[in-house]
Amino acid sequence: MMDNSRVVNTYPLSSYHFYIKDQKTEKNYSVRARLSRLRLNYSIEGMKRSVEGVLLVQEHNFPYVLVFKIGDTLHKLPGGKLRPGEDEIEGLKRKLSSKFARNNPEHQQNWQIRECLGIWWRPNFDNVLYPYCDSHIQPKECTKIYLVQLSAGESLGVPENFKLLAVPLFELHDNGKYGRVLSSIPRQLSTFRFNHISP
Amino acid sequence: MMDNSRVVNTYPLSSYHFYIKDQKTEKNYSVRARLSRLRLNYSIEGMKRSVEGVLLVQEHNFPYVLVFKIGDTLHKLPGGKLRPGEDEIEGLKRKLSSKFARNNPEHQQNWQIRECLGIWWRPNFDNVLYPYCDSHIQPKECTKIYLVQLSAGESLGVPENFKLLAVPLFELHDNGKYGRVLSSIPRQLSTFRFNHISP
Numbered sequence: 001m002m003d004n005s006r007v008v009n010t011y012p013l014s015s016y017h018f019y020i021k022d023q024k025t026e027k028n029y030s031v032r033a034r035l036s037r038l039r040l041n042y043s044i045e046g047m048k049r050s051v052e053g054v055l056l057v058q059e060h061n062f063p064y065v066l067v068f069k070i071g072d073t074l075h076k077l078p079g080g081k082l083r084p085g086e087d088e089i090e091g092l093k094r095k096l097s098s099k100f101a102r103n104n105p106e107h108q109q110n111w112q113i114r115e116c117l118g119i120w121w122r123p124n125f126d127n128v129l130y131p132y133c134d135s136h137i138q139p140k141e142c143t144k145i146y147l148v149q150l151s152a153g154e155s156l157g158v159p160e161n162f163k164l165l166a167v168p169l170f171e172l173h174d175n176g177k178y179g180r181v182l183s184s185i186p187r188q189l190s191t192f193r194f195n196h197i198s199p
Numbered sequence: 200m201m202d203n204s205r206v207v208n209t210y211p212l213s214s215y216h217f218y219i220k221d222q223k224t225e226k227n228y229s230v231r232a233r234l235s236r237l238r239l240n241y242s243i244e245g246m247k248r249s250v251e252g253v254l255l256v257q258e259h260n261f262p263y264v265l266v267f268k269i270g271d272t273l274h275k276l277p278g279g280k281l282r283p284g285e286d287e288i289e290g291l292k293r294k295l296s297s298k299f300a301r302n303n304p305e306h307q308q309n310w311q312i313r314e315c316l317g318i319w320w321r322p323n324f325d326n327v328l329y330p331y332c333d334s335h336i337q338p339k340e341c342t343k344i345y346l347v348q349l350s351a352g353e354s355l356g357v358p359e360n361f362k363l364l365a366v367p368l369f370e371l372h373d374n375g376k377y378g379r380v381l382s383s384i385p386r387q388l389s390t391f392r393f394n395h396i397s398p
Contacts, residue, residue: 063331119389119390131385134261186329187383
Protein backbone atom coordinates (compact mmCIF):
# COMPACT_ATOMS: atom_id res chain seq x y z
CA MET A 1 0.00 0.00 0.00
CA MET A 2 1.45 3.37 -1.01
CA ASP A 3 0.70 6.67 0.71
CA ASN A 4 2.51 8.90 -1.76
CA SER A 5 -0.67 10.52 -2.95
CA ARG A 6 -1.57 12.10 0.38
CA VAL A 7 -2.24 15.76 -0.31
CA VAL A 8 -3.20 18.57 2.07
CA ASN A 9 -4.72 21.76 0.71
CA THR A 10 -3.52 24.88 2.50
CA TYR A 11 -4.90 28.41 2.15
CA PRO A 12 -3.21 31.71 3.03
CA LEU A 13 -3.35 32.78 6.66
CA SER A 14 -4.79 36.07 5.41
CA SER A 15 -7.83 34.25 4.01
CA TYR A 16 -9.03 33.41 7.54
CA HIS A 17 -10.97 35.68 9.83
CA PHE A 18 -10.00 35.53 13.50
CA TYR A 19 -12.12 37.11 16.21
CA ILE A 20 -11.97 37.19 19.98
CA LYS A 21 -14.54 35.18 21.89
CA ASP A 22 -15.30 34.49 25.56
CA GLN A 23 -12.45 33.12 27.58
CA LYS A 24 -12.05 29.37 28.13
CA THR A 25 -11.14 27.80 31.42
CA GLU A 26 -7.58 26.54 31.07
CA LYS A 27 -6.70 23.94 33.70
CA ASN A 28 -3.18 23.39 32.46
CA TYR A 29 -1.34 26.45 33.75
CA SER A 30 0.31 24.44 36.50
CA VAL A 31 2.03 21.15 35.67
CA ARG A 32 1.61 19.99 39.26
CA ALA A 33 -2.15 20.62 39.27
CA ARG A 34 -2.52 18.85 35.95
CA LEU A 35 -0.64 15.74 37.11
CA SER A 36 -2.56 15.55 40.34
CA ARG A 37 -5.85 15.81 38.39
CA LEU A 38 -4.56 13.09 36.02
CA ARG A 39 -3.87 10.81 38.99
CA LEU A 40 -7.28 11.42 40.53
CA ASN A 41 -9.17 10.88 37.26
CA TYR A 42 -7.12 7.75 36.50
CA SER A 43 -8.30 6.18 39.76
CA ILE A 44 -11.91 6.81 38.69
CA GLU A 45 -12.00 6.47 34.88
CA GLY A 46 -8.75 4.67 33.99
CA MET A 47 -6.52 5.88 31.15
CA LYS A 48 -7.13 9.42 29.95
CA ARG A 49 -7.82 9.65 26.19
CA SER A 50 -6.97 12.91 24.46
CA VAL A 51 -7.24 14.12 20.87
CA GLU A 52 -5.55 17.10 19.24
CA GLY A 53 -5.77 18.64 15.77
CA VAL A 54 -3.11 19.89 13.34
CA LEU A 55 -4.69 22.80 11.43
CA LEU A 56 -2.52 24.09 8.59
CA VAL A 57 -2.41 27.41 6.78
CA GLN A 58 0.22 28.76 4.39
CA GLU A 59 2.38 31.83 4.11
CA HIS A 60 4.67 32.30 1.08
CA ASN A 61 3.84 28.75 -0.03
CA PHE A 62 5.12 27.17 3.17
CA PRO A 63 2.99 25.30 5.75
CA TYR A 64 2.27 26.84 9.16
CA VAL A 65 0.56 25.10 12.10
CA LEU A 66 -2.05 26.87 14.26
CA VAL A 67 -0.86 26.68 17.87
CA PHE A 68 -2.40 28.08 21.05
CA LYS A 69 -0.08 29.94 23.38
CA ILE A 70 -1.41 29.99 26.91
CA GLY A 71 0.43 32.10 29.42
CA ASP A 72 4.09 32.73 28.70
CA THR A 73 5.47 29.31 27.82
CA LEU A 74 2.72 26.75 27.22
CA HIS A 75 2.15 25.89 23.56
CA LYS A 76 -0.51 23.39 22.61
CA LEU A 77 -2.58 22.12 19.74
CA PRO A 78 -6.34 22.63 19.88
CA GLY A 79 -8.01 19.58 21.38
CA GLY A 80 -8.49 17.99 24.76
CA LYS A 81 -9.80 15.13 26.81
CA LEU A 82 -12.41 12.75 25.48
CA ARG A 83 -15.44 11.81 27.57
CA PRO A 84 -15.62 8.17 28.70
CA GLY A 85 -16.65 6.08 25.70
CA GLU A 86 -16.65 9.05 23.32
CA ASP A 87 -15.61 8.45 19.70
CA GLU A 88 -12.23 10.06 18.86
CA ILE A 89 -13.38 11.86 15.73
CA GLU A 90 -16.62 13.13 17.26
CA GLY A 91 -14.74 14.17 20.37
CA LEU A 92 -12.15 16.11 18.38
CA LYS A 93 -14.93 17.90 16.47
CA ARG A 94 -16.54 18.81 19.79
CA LYS A 95 -13.23 20.12 21.14
CA LEU A 96 -12.45 22.13 18.00
CA SER A 97 -15.90 23.73 18.09
CA SER A 98 -15.49 24.49 21.77
CA LYS A 99 -12.21 26.27 21.00
CA PHE A 100 -12.90 27.89 17.63
CA ALA A 101 -16.63 28.11 17.00
CA ARG A 102 -18.84 31.10 17.74
CA ASN A 103 -20.21 31.35 21.24
CA ASN A 104 -23.60 30.71 19.69
CA PRO A 105 -24.03 26.94 20.17
CA GLU A 106 -26.41 26.85 17.19
CA HIS A 107 -23.42 27.43 14.91
CA GLN A 108 -21.94 24.04 13.99
CA GLN A 109 -18.59 24.14 12.23
CA ASN A 110 -18.14 21.30 9.74
CA TRP A 111 -14.73 19.97 10.75
CA GLN A 112 -12.97 17.67 8.31
CA ILE A 113 -10.83 15.26 10.37
CA ARG A 114 -8.26 13.31 8.37
CA GLU A 115 -5.38 10.89 9.08
CA CYS A 116 -4.01 10.18 12.52
CA LEU A 117 -0.46 11.61 12.36
CA GLY A 118 0.89 10.38 15.65
CA ILE A 119 0.05 8.65 18.91
CA TRP A 120 1.71 9.56 22.22
CA TRP A 121 1.65 7.56 25.45
CA ARG A 122 2.20 8.70 29.02
CA PRO A 123 3.39 5.64 30.97
CA ASN A 124 3.78 7.44 34.31
CA PHE A 125 2.17 10.30 36.20
CA ASP A 126 4.78 12.71 34.87
CA ASN A 127 5.38 15.00 31.93
CA VAL A 128 7.13 12.56 29.58
CA LEU A 129 5.41 11.17 26.48
CA TYR A 130 6.58 8.33 24.24
CA PRO A 131 5.50 7.31 20.72
CA TYR A 132 5.18 3.61 21.76
CA CYS A 133 3.89 1.68 24.71
CA ASP A 134 5.33 -1.55 26.06
CA SER A 135 2.61 -4.16 26.60
CA HIS A 136 3.74 -4.56 30.24
CA ILE A 137 2.86 -0.93 30.97
CA GLN A 138 -0.54 0.43 31.93
CA PRO A 139 -0.42 3.88 30.32
CA LYS A 140 -1.94 6.82 32.15
CA GLU A 141 -2.81 8.78 29.02
CA CYS A 142 -3.00 8.27 25.26
CA THR A 143 -3.05 11.31 22.95
CA LYS A 144 -3.85 11.01 19.26
CA ILE A 145 -2.89 13.77 16.86
CA TYR A 146 -5.13 14.15 13.82
CA LEU A 147 -4.69 16.18 10.67
CA VAL A 148 -7.60 18.60 10.18
CA GLN A 149 -8.32 19.85 6.65
CA LEU A 150 -9.29 23.53 6.96
CA SER A 151 -11.38 25.16 4.25
CA ALA A 152 -10.53 28.59 2.82
CA GLY A 153 -11.93 31.68 4.44
CA GLU A 154 -13.28 30.19 7.65
CA SER A 155 -14.00 32.32 10.70
CA LEU A 156 -12.17 31.10 13.77
CA GLY A 157 -12.89 32.36 17.26
CA VAL A 158 -10.00 32.59 19.71
CA PRO A 159 -10.75 32.51 23.45
CA GLU A 160 -9.88 35.85 25.02
CA ASN A 161 -7.28 34.35 27.38
CA PHE A 162 -5.43 32.41 24.62
CA LYS A 163 -3.13 33.56 21.85
CA LEU A 164 -3.31 31.80 18.51
CA LEU A 165 -0.01 31.58 16.63
CA ALA A 166 0.75 30.34 13.12
CA VAL A 167 4.13 28.61 13.45
CA PRO A 168 6.06 27.46 10.35
CA LEU A 169 7.25 23.84 10.17
CA PHE A 170 10.90 24.94 10.17
CA GLU A 171 10.36 26.69 13.50
CA LEU A 172 8.65 23.68 15.11
CA HIS A 173 11.02 21.01 13.80
CA ASP A 174 13.09 19.41 16.54
CA ASN A 175 12.65 22.56 18.68
CA GLY A 176 12.54 21.65 22.36
CA LYS A 177 10.80 24.92 23.20
CA TYR A 178 7.57 23.50 21.77
CA GLY A 179 7.75 20.09 23.48
CA ARG A 180 7.82 16.66 21.87
CA VAL A 181 4.34 16.66 20.38
CA LEU A 182 4.65 19.93 18.48
CA SER A 183 8.32 19.53 17.55
CA SER A 184 7.55 16.16 15.93
CA ILE A 185 4.77 17.40 13.65
CA PRO A 186 7.06 18.25 10.71
CA ARG A 187 8.37 14.65 10.72
CA GLN A 188 4.87 13.26 10.94
CA LEU A 189 3.75 15.43 8.02
CA SER A 190 6.78 14.65 5.83
CA THR A 191 4.98 12.14 3.60
CA PHE A 192 2.23 14.64 2.72
CA ARG A 193 2.34 16.83 -0.32
CA PHE A 194 1.13 20.37 0.30
CA ASN A 195 -1.09 21.96 -2.26
CA HIS A 196 -0.70 25.66 -1.43
CA ILE A 197 -3.71 27.39 -2.91
CA SER A 198 -3.37 31.09 -3.60
CA PRO A 199 -6.25 33.50 -3.14
CA MET B 200 -9.75 8.89 5.92
CA MET B 201 -8.67 6.96 9.00
CA ASP B 202 -5.39 5.09 9.34
CA ASN B 203 -6.05 3.51 12.72
CA SER B 204 -6.21 0.04 11.27
CA ARG B 205 -2.61 -0.03 10.09
CA VAL B 206 -1.09 -3.24 11.40
CA VAL B 207 2.46 -4.60 11.12
CA ASN B 208 3.14 -8.26 11.77
CA THR B 209 6.40 -8.87 13.61
CA TYR B 210 8.10 -12.22 14.20
CA PRO B 211 10.71 -13.12 16.83
CA LEU B 212 14.31 -12.26 16.00
CA SER B 213 15.14 -15.91 16.75
CA SER B 214 12.89 -17.03 13.86
CA TYR B 215 15.31 -15.49 11.33
CA HIS B 216 18.45 -17.07 10.00
CA PHE B 217 21.40 -14.73 9.52
CA TYR B 218 24.50 -15.77 7.60
CA ILE B 219 27.64 -13.98 6.53
CA LYS B 220 28.06 -13.18 2.86
CA ASP B 221 30.66 -11.45 0.70
CA GLN B 222 31.58 -7.97 1.76
CA LYS B 223 29.92 -4.94 0.20
CA THR B 224 31.73 -1.83 -0.87
CA GLU B 225 30.78 0.90 1.58
CA LYS B 226 31.48 4.36 0.23
CA ASN B 227 30.20 6.16 3.30
CA TYR B 228 33.02 5.70 5.81
CA SER B 229 34.15 9.28 5.32
CA VAL B 230 31.62 12.11 5.49
CA ARG B 231 33.90 14.31 3.42
CA ALA B 232 34.24 11.74 0.62
CA ARG B 233 30.48 11.23 0.58
CA LEU B 234 29.70 14.93 0.32
CA SER B 235 32.24 15.46 -2.42
CA ARG B 236 30.72 12.51 -4.37
CA LEU B 237 27.24 14.02 -3.78
CA ARG B 238 28.41 17.32 -5.24
CA LEU B 239 29.99 15.67 -8.28
CA ASN B 240 26.95 13.49 -9.01
CA TYR B 241 24.58 16.43 -8.51
CA SER B 242 26.35 18.33 -11.26
CA ILE B 243 25.80 15.36 -13.60
CA GLU B 244 22.45 13.80 -12.59
CA GLY B 245 20.74 16.46 -10.43
CA MET B 246 19.13 15.60 -7.11
CA LYS B 247 20.13 12.28 -5.58
CA ARG B 248 17.17 10.02 -4.81
CA SER B 249 17.60 7.46 -2.03
CA VAL B 250 15.34 4.82 -0.50
CA GLU B 251 15.72 2.99 2.80
CA GLY B 252 13.74 0.22 4.49
CA VAL B 253 12.49 -0.23 8.05
CA LEU B 254 12.55 -3.98 8.72
CA LEU B 255 10.98 -4.96 12.05
CA VAL B 256 11.37 -8.00 14.26
CA GLN B 257 10.18 -8.53 17.83
CA GLU B 258 11.73 -9.54 21.14
CA HIS B 259 9.54 -9.97 24.25
CA ASN B 260 6.59 -8.51 22.28
CA PHE B 261 8.35 -5.23 21.56
CA PRO B 262 9.39 -3.98 18.10
CA TYR B 263 13.05 -3.86 17.06
CA VAL B 264 14.45 -2.28 13.89
CA LEU B 265 17.20 -3.97 11.83
CA VAL B 266 20.09 -1.50 11.53
CA PHE B 267 23.48 -1.85 9.86
CA LYS B 268 26.46 -0.75 11.89
CA ILE B 269 29.40 0.11 9.64
CA GLY B 270 32.69 0.85 11.30
CA ASP B 271 32.49 2.18 14.85
CA THR B 272 29.84 4.89 14.70
CA LEU B 273 27.87 4.81 11.44
CA HIS B 274 24.35 3.36 11.77
CA LYS B 275 22.12 3.13 8.75
CA LEU B 276 19.01 1.51 7.40
CA PRO B 277 19.37 -0.91 4.50
CA GLY B 278 18.83 0.90 1.22
CA GLY B 279 20.71 3.26 -1.03
CA LYS B 280 20.77 5.42 -4.11
CA LEU B 281 18.28 4.96 -6.92
CA ARG B 282 19.42 4.85 -10.53
CA PRO B 283 18.28 7.75 -12.73
CA GLY B 284 14.60 7.22 -13.54
CA GLU B 285 14.34 4.06 -11.40
CA ASP B 286 11.03 3.39 -9.61
CA GLU B 287 11.30 3.83 -5.83
CA ILE B 288 9.73 0.50 -4.89
CA GLU B 289 11.67 -1.50 -7.48
CA GLY B 290 14.85 0.31 -6.48
CA LEU B 291 14.34 -0.47 -2.79
CA LYS B 292 13.77 -4.14 -3.63
CA ARG B 293 16.99 -4.15 -5.64
CA LYS B 294 18.89 -2.54 -2.76
CA LEU B 295 17.45 -4.90 -0.14
CA SER B 296 18.39 -7.90 -2.26
CA SER B 297 21.85 -6.50 -2.80
CA LYS B 298 22.30 -6.21 0.98
CA PHE B 299 20.45 -9.26 2.28
CA ALA B 300 19.97 -11.82 -0.48
CA ARG B 301 22.25 -14.78 -1.20
CA ASN B 302 25.25 -14.11 -3.37
CA ASN B 303 23.53 -16.28 -5.95
CA PRO B 304 21.78 -13.73 -8.17
CA GLU B 305 19.25 -16.40 -9.19
CA HIS B 306 17.77 -16.18 -5.70
CA GLN B 307 15.11 -13.47 -5.72
CA GLN B 308 13.78 -12.44 -2.35
CA ASN B 309 10.12 -11.40 -2.47
CA TRP B 310 10.24 -8.09 -0.61
CA GLN B 311 6.93 -6.64 0.58
CA ILE B 312 7.29 -2.86 0.55
CA ARG B 313 4.57 -0.98 2.44
CA GLU B 314 3.82 2.64 3.46
CA CYS B 315 6.27 5.49 3.11
CA LEU B 316 7.00 6.44 6.75
CA GLY B 317 9.02 9.58 6.19
CA ILE B 318 10.72 11.79 3.64
CA TRP B 319 13.98 13.63 4.32
CA TRP B 320 15.49 16.46 2.28
CA ARG B 321 19.09 17.64 2.06
CA PRO B 322 18.96 21.30 1.00
CA ASN B 323 22.73 21.82 1.04
CA PHE B 324 25.90 19.84 0.42
CA ASP B 325 26.21 19.05 4.11
CA ASN B 326 25.09 16.48 6.63
CA VAL B 327 21.79 18.05 7.74
CA LEU B 328 18.44 16.59 6.70
CA TYR B 329 14.98 18.16 7.10
CA PRO B 330 11.50 16.62 6.90
CA TYR B 331 10.27 19.43 4.60
CA CYS B 332 11.57 21.39 1.65
CA ASP B 333 10.88 25.02 0.91
CA SER B 334 9.83 25.54 -2.70
CA HIS B 335 12.61 28.13 -3.15
CA ILE B 336 15.26 25.48 -2.45
CA GLN B 337 16.76 23.06 -4.94
CA PRO B 338 17.39 20.04 -2.73
CA LYS B 339 20.55 18.02 -3.23
CA GLU B 340 19.07 14.74 -2.01
CA CYS B 341 15.68 13.25 -1.16
CA THR B 342 15.52 10.09 0.96
CA LYS B 343 12.29 8.13 1.39
CA ILE B 344 11.90 5.69 4.26
CA TYR B 345 9.59 2.74 3.58
CA LEU B 346 8.15 0.16 5.93
CA VAL B 347 9.08 -3.36 4.81
CA GLN B 348 6.89 -6.24 5.97
CA LEU B 349 9.22 -9.17 6.75
CA SER B 350 7.90 -12.72 6.68
CA ALA B 351 8.68 -15.23 9.42
CA GLY B 352 11.75 -17.41 9.16
CA GLU B 353 13.50 -15.64 6.31
CA SER B 354 17.21 -16.11 5.67
CA LEU B 355 19.09 -12.81 5.61
CA GLY B 356 22.66 -12.48 4.45
CA VAL B 357 24.85 -9.87 6.13
CA PRO B 358 27.86 -8.50 4.25
CA GLU B 359 31.05 -9.57 5.99
CA ASN B 360 32.16 -5.99 6.67
CA PHE B 361 28.81 -4.87 8.19
CA LYS B 362 27.25 -5.65 11.54
CA LEU B 363 23.48 -6.09 11.66
CA LEU B 364 21.86 -4.94 14.92
CA ALA B 365 18.28 -5.28 16.13
CA VAL B 366 17.60 -2.03 18.00
CA PRO B 367 14.43 -1.58 20.10
CA LEU B 368 12.24 1.47 19.46
CA PHE B 369 12.89 2.80 22.98
CA GLU B 370 16.64 2.83 22.24
CA LEU B 371 16.23 4.65 18.92
CA HIS B 372 13.66 7.22 20.07
CA ASP B 373 15.05 10.74 20.13
CA ASN B 374 18.59 9.33 20.51
CA GLY B 375 21.11 11.60 18.78
CA LYS B 376 23.64 8.75 18.57
CA TYR B 377 21.60 7.23 15.72
CA GLY B 378 21.07 10.42 13.73
CA ARG B 379 17.81 12.09 12.77
CA VAL B 380 16.52 9.44 10.37
CA LEU B 381 16.83 6.51 12.77
CA SER B 382 15.89 8.43 15.92
CA SER B 383 12.63 9.55 14.27
CA ILE B 384 11.42 6.07 13.30
CA PRO B 385 9.51 5.44 16.57
CA ARG B 386 7.50 8.64 15.98
CA GLN B 387 6.84 7.70 12.37
CA LEU B 388 5.64 4.24 13.42
CA SER B 389 3.44 5.48 16.27
CA THR B 390 0.17 5.14 14.38
CA PHE B 391 0.83 1.48 13.55
CA ARG B 392 -0.43 -1.37 15.67
CA PHE B 393 2.09 -4.18 16.10
CA ASN B 394 0.86 -7.71 15.84
CA HIS B 395 3.64 -9.63 17.60
CA ILE B 396 3.36 -13.21 16.39
CA SER B 397 4.92 -15.86 18.60
CA PRO B 398 6.62 -18.93 17.18
